[in-house]
Amino acid sequence: MNAVKKAYIMPHPPIIIPDIGRGSEKEAFRTMEGCNSAAADIARLNPETIIIITPHGPVFRDSVCINANPVLKGDFGGFGFRQIAFEFNNDTGLCSEICSIMQAMGIIPVRNDKKSQSAYGINDRIDHGALVPLYFVLKFLKEFKIVHITIGMLSPKDLYKCGMAIEAAVEQTGRRACVIASADLSHRLKKDGPYGLHPDGARYDDFAVDAIKNRRFVDFLGADEGLRDNAGECGHRSISIMLGVFEGRECRSAVFSYEGPFGVGYMTAVLEDAGKGMSVLDEYMRRQGAKKPGAESPYVRLARMAIEEFVRNRKRIHPDKPSQVQRGVFVSIKKFGMLRGCIGTIGPAKDCIENEIIANAIKAASEDPRFPPVEESELEDLSISVDVLSEPEEISDKSMLDVKKYGVIVSKGFKRGLLLPDIDGVDTIEKQIEIALRKAGIDGRDAYRMERFKVERHT
Secondary structure: OOOEEEEEEEEOOOOHHHHHHHOHHHHHHHHHHHHHHHHHHHHOOOEEEEEEEOOOOOOOOOOEEOOOOEEEEEEEEOOOOEEEEEEEEEEHHHHHHHHHHHHHOOOOOOEEHHHEEEEHHHOOOOOOHHHHHHHHHHHHOOOOOEEEOOOOOOHHHHHHHHHHHHHHHHHHHHHOOEEEEOOEOOOOOOOOOOOOOOOHHHHHHHHHHHHHOOOOHHHHHHOOOOHHHHHOOHHHHHHHHHOOOOOOEEEEEEEEEEEEOOOOEEEEEEEEEEEEEOHHHHHHHHHHHHHOOOOOOOHHHHHHHHHHHHHHHHHOOOOOOOOOEEEEEEEEEEEOOEEEEEEOOOOOOOOHHHHHHHHHHHHHHHOOOOOOOOOHHHHEEEEEEEEOOOOOEEEOOOHHOOOOOOOOOOOEEEEEEEOOOOOOOOHHHHHHHHHHHHHOOOOOOOEEEEEEEOEEEOO
């Protein structure tokens, strides 16, 4: 039986295609050389099918999306170059087998066919995340089919299991296949880049390159969600799926290139099967189990217990030993680094802080109007923080604020808006006040009252 022998990481900036870059691509010379090296290596493999995993096709919260059309077409019209167009035959047999095995693993893929296109309003075009790597492959290899898979907002465990399903399907069908994970890294490497600068951008890229180079795959799956979020990465999930292809096998790896000339990190790399090895998934799950609940603060454990009991049984827990402390509290829920719910009270509304946390945790999971209620299947993937607010103090001028140290409350009559301190992307006092005013529905040109407060954050 065949198995996937090699997998590749390739970035997807259209600017590195000379007809699009028109000279600018030379600034990413090392990336182009890396893509050429990967493509030439693929040509030496001469695969029947290339399985490409992209972050830029139709993305679903709870599923991956697999293009099911027999012929797959795409172009760079979104970048003003519709004449640069491509057409590929889909390996529909392998596509169907991947879907079947994912379903058996409890992951229900969305088949991108006419039914799904009508139901979800998606199209069947191949995105640039797939087209850029395939452009380089076509320079060296002309005859091959593809399978086009778009990432979903799944847990690291389930993304990795998608890769395991790909490997099982390749073995089952006997295909001679390789995998490409289309992945840009941080988008926040330069102040004058398209997404600005964040110090975690370079930190994430250093981590990702080192994890692939030194085969620290368990560390990669367990990457800090805040680091990823701050970096604005666009490829972690693609790579996580790709890593699952090698579950239970040892790998050799080589990084062809890394650079960030336009404020976005580009890595090209190859992973190669090197025989039987450890289970990355088992070690990842062991580490995840070690994190809960012992590593969480008592307030966060209380919030988690409240959420889990309410979601599973629709019941409200009660504190064992309520304190005499009364404070305003915000409970924030994240899933894979992205906000999943946040509800809080500026001042105490309950008889003790424990009941304040319980009430706001339940509301964050079930009543935040920006999100659907949390489902039981999501519980193990949630990270929770509890912010305890100090007593607000009135201030006369914005110079008394500090976006890292103080939150702000603005009010006019019955209108009141609050913004917590140290929020990602809120780096100026002016922006902090602007957002708080918008939340309150207050016109910034009107007179309004300002208060500041500190936050004690529990994780």
